[in-house]
Amino acid sequence: MEPKKINVYLADDHNVVRKGMIRLLGTFARVGRVKEAANGKELLALMAYDQPDAVILDVEMPVMGGIETGKRIADSFPNVKMLILTMHTEEVFINKLVDIGIHGFLSKSAEPEEVERALYSVVDKDFYKNEIFDRAIAMAGHSNVEDKYSKLTTREIEILLLICQELTPGEISERLQISEKTFFNHRSHILTKTGVRNNVGLIRFALQRRLIAI
Amino acid sequence: MAELSESETIFIILTSSAGMLLLVGAIGIFILFYQKRMFKMRLKNIETEQEYEQNMIKAQLKSQEQERNRIGADLHDSLGSLLWAAKINSSFIQRTTDLQGEAKKSYDELIQILDQSIESVRRISWELTPEAFQHIGFSKSVEKLCQRFNQQHLTVSFTEMGTYNWNNDDAIHAYRIIQELVSNSIKHANATLLNVSIQWMENRLLIFVQDNGIGFTLDGNRTGVGWWNIQQRIKRLNAQISMGIPPTHQGSRISIIIPLEHGTEKNQRVLG
Numbered sequence: 001m002e003p004k005k006i007n008v009y010l011a012d013d014h015n016v017v018r019k020g021m022i023r024l025l026g027t028f029a030r031v032g033r034v035k036e037a038a039n040g041k042e043l044l045a046l047m048a049y050d051q052p053d054a055v056i057l058d059v060e061m062p063v064m065g066g067i068e069t070g071k072r073i074a075d076s077f078p079n080v081k082m083l084i085l086t087m088h089t090e091e092v093f094i095n096k097l098v099d100i101g102i103h104g105f106l107s108k109s110a111e112p113e114e115v116e117r118a119l120y121s122v123v124d125k126d127f128y129k130n131e132i133f134d135r136a137i138a139m140a141g142h143s144n145v146e147d148k149y150s151k152l153t154t155r156e157i158e159i160l161l162l163i164c165q166e167l168t169p170g171e172i173s174e175r176l177q178i179s180e181k182t183f184f185n186h187r188s189h190i191l192t193k194t195g196v197r198n199n200v201g202l203i204r205f206a207l208q209r210r211l212i213a214i
Numbered sequence: 215m216a217e218l219s220e221s222e223t224i225f226i227i228l229t230s231s232a233g234m235l236l237l238v239g240a241i242g243i244f245i246l247f248y249q250k251r252m253f254k255m256r257l258k259n260i261e262t263e264q265e266y267e268q269n270m271i272k273a274q275l276k277s278q279e280q281e282r283n284r285i286g287a288d289l290h291d292s293l294g295s296l297l298w299a300a301k302i303n304s305s306f307i308q309r310t311t312d313l314q315g316e317a318k319k320s321y322d323e324l325i326q327i328l329d330q331s332i333e334s335v336r337r338i339s340w341e342l343t344p345e346a347f348q349h350i351g352f353s354k355s356v357e358k359l360c361q362r363f364n365q366q367h368l369t370v371s372f373t374e375m376g377t378y379n380w381n382n383d384d385a386i387h388a389y390r391i392i393q394e395l396v397s398n399s400i401k402h403a404n405a406t407l408l409n410v411s412i413q414w415m416e417n418r419l420l421i422f423v424q425d426n427g428i429g430f431t432l433d434g435n436r437t438g439v440g441w442w443n444i445q446q447r448i449k450r451l452n453a454q455i456s457m458g459i460p461p462t463h464q465g466s467r468i469s470i471i472i473p474l475e476h477g478t479e480k481n482q483r484v485l486g
Contacts, residue, residue: 016299023306060291087294087336092349108298109332112305 005032006123011043011069012036012058012085021056028116040069047077053123054081057102059088067100074101074197081122085110094136098204101197104128105136124168126199137204151193157211159186163199164212271450278443279386286342294335301328337362341397344389351381353412355389360410363396369407370396376414378474387447388419388472391455394440395423395468403427405465419472426465 008025012018018036025031035052037043039061047055055073059066070082081103089107097105103122106115114130121128152160162172173183191197194205206212218226304324307313313321340362344355353374360372380388392410399408405427413420448455453472460467 012295014295014299017295017302020299020302020306024302024309027306027309058295060287085298087290087339088345090345092346108294109301109329109336112302112309 003030006030006054006119007033007052008054008056008119009035009037009043009046009052010056011038011040011061011066012056013038013061014058017058024112024115027112028119030120040064040066040072043069044072047073047080051077051080054083054119056083056085056119059084059086067097070097070100070102078197081126083118083122083128089132089135091136091139094132095139095204098133098136098200101201103198103200105130105132107132121166125166126163127203129166129203133200137207152190156186156190156193159183160190160202160206161211163187164203164206268450271446275387275446275450282342286339289335289339289342294332294339297328297332297335301325301332304328341393347386347389348381351379352385352389353377353380356392356410356412359389359393359396363400363408367406368400371407371409373409373411374414375412378414378419380419380474384451384472387451388421388453388470391444391447391470392421392423394444398440399423399425399427399466403429403466417474419474421470421472422467423470424460424465424467426460426462429459429464429466 008031010018010021010025012021015038018038022034022036025034033052035046037046040057041064043055043057044064057066057069061069066084066086070084073080073082078101082101083104083106084097084102085106085108087108089105094105104118104127106118110118118128118130158176159172162175167175169180169183169187173180176183178186190202194202196202196205203212304321308321344359347355350358357372357374360370363370396408396410399405403425405425408425409422411422411424413422444455447453448470451472453470455468455470458467458469459465
């Protein structure tokens with residue numbers, strides 16, 4: 001079965017970047033409709049009518065930058081996946097973006113193949129893991145707070161570990177012989193118990209509790 | 215003229231001598247007071263001058279930091295984005311055109327050039343403004359600086375004794391001094407080993423920057439913007455800097471002592 005086309009909105013204040021990105025996204029097999037905005041405010045205005053599957057955000061934009069835009073999208077449209085495209089890859093900064101609920105991080109020097117991979121990954125798996133993410137997570141350090149972890153049921157821990165193995169919901173449901181709906185139920189319980197917004201936060205949670213290693 | 219009697223002569227001599235002595239004494243006391251006042255005034259002048267100099271240095275360094283921040287941000291946001299746009303457009307051409315022979319080679323080189331340019335922008339703007347200094351503080355930033363300068367022919371190591379979370383304006387100056395010394399050493403010393411060591415003491419910070427390069431002449435007449443910058447920051451921090459030769463008799467060793475103010479610091483101090 002042909003996977004559903006991915007609709008993408010992108011926000012960047014540089015016209016040449018937007019035009020270039022639209023051309024590049026047009027060469028990606030799974031990408032469908034692409035719309036552009038010059039800043040976060042314009043993007044949110046576009047999203048008021050209909051929502052894309054994913055957005056690609058620049059960080060530094062006039063009027064409304066990527067961080068504020070990311071926060072608002074996470075609050076209003078939690079199903080929209082967010083990729084950040086940035087020159088800033090400092091660990092502290094990336095961790096802040098993980099808190100907001102950003103799903104993946106790309107450096108403004110990434111190969112086009114990586115952009116394509118990242119886009120598919122955030123849509124299929126709710127996160128994109130690369131070395132920018134790994135470095136940031138390693139810096140976040142380990143946490144001794146075990147209370148949240150101990151509240152998870154065995155089934156939930158099992159699912160958490162499968163998410164960390166970068167399996168898609170379909171693959172996890174198949175492996176556990178449950179429906180995708182049941183999987184998403186479990187996942188939403190895990191998110192509530194751990195207090196994170198998405199799979200990116202879950203991976204950081206698992207790493208901090210030493211459930212997995214990088 | 216009537217002859218003066220002996221007693222009268224003695225009286226006149228005595229009184230005039232006493233008068234003279236009194237005068238001399240008065241003049242002496244006046245001079246003493248005057249000098250004391252002059253001395254006080256000079257001291258005050260020196261103090262005002264020093265204060266003025268400190269304020270000048272403060273203003274100069276502040277505007278320098280602001281300028282660096284501005285250029286760094288501009289480089290990132292403007293040039294970085296434009297280079298990225300160039301890269302994705304080149305990628306589009308490659309993905310939609312069947313490039314052969316020289317055209318393919320030219321494309322590969324173009325991508326290499328763009329990657330290197332983006333990397334340079336990143337490096338230069340990082341050197342201009344160490345991102346996240348406020349968050350990660352002095353020690354971690356110095357450690358990162360050392361990691362960044364680590365290269366094939368030069369090992370840059372970092373050691374720290376004790377810990378202290380230091381991230382105020384003074385910390386930036388101390389960081390800049392180390393940055394200047396390390397890049398100086400890399401540019402001129404022809405060293406293969408470089409060590410930055412910091413030690414947190416009760417009320418001061420010791421910094422040692424040591425390399426095994428060609429060393430330098432201790433003529434005390436060092437010039438250049440880099441050195442001037444170091445001197446200004448040393449003054450600003452009320453610090454002391456001295457240059458010497460490491461125990462290995464090769465290269466150079468620069469020691470800096472920076473007094474740390476306590477009580478006024480909001481940072482928590484933890485001695486390790």
